[in-house]
Amino acid sequence: MNNKDFIEKVSQKTNFETADVKELSASLINVLLNEIGNGNSITIQGFGVFEPREKARRKIYNPSTKEYVVVPPKTTLGYKMSAALKDRLNME
Numbered sequence: 083m084n085n086k087d088f089i090e091k092v093s094q095k096t097n098f099e100t101a102d103v104k105e106l107s108a109s110l111i112n113v114l115l116n117e118i119g120n121g122n123s124i125t126i127q128g129f130g131v132f133e134p135r136e137k138a139r140r141k142i143y144n145p146s147t148k149e150y151v152v153v154p155p156k157t158t159l160g161y162k163m164s165a166a167l168k169d170r171l172n173m174e
Contacts, residue, residue, distance in 0.1 A: 086124065130163040 083091075085107070093103045114132070117124055123133035139155045163171075 113170075127162075128166045130161055130162055130167060132159070133160050135160040 087102050089100060089107055093100045114124055118132060118134055123131055123132055125131045134157050137156050138159055140153050141150045142153055144151050
């Protein structure tokens with residue numbers, strides 16, 4: 083499902099205009115990006131937790147040059163799904 087399909091589906095389910103859902107979706111993503119970019123975690127009840135995680139500096143081996151290269155520390159995005167979502171995905 084792409085963004086357009088998602089917006090249409092939410093619009094049908096909520097009876098909101100597609101343009102309103104599109105604006106709301108963009109605002110939601112903007113808030114998520116800003117908060118995570120500021121180092122805050124986001125918890126969405128029933129869905130999961132998004133949080134920035136720090137990866138330490140490390141050495142990796144480059145087999146082409148046969149040398150070790152230092153990879154600088156960086157921030158990545160971590161996600162931990164909620165128990166409700168995990169249960170729903172594992173229903174049999």
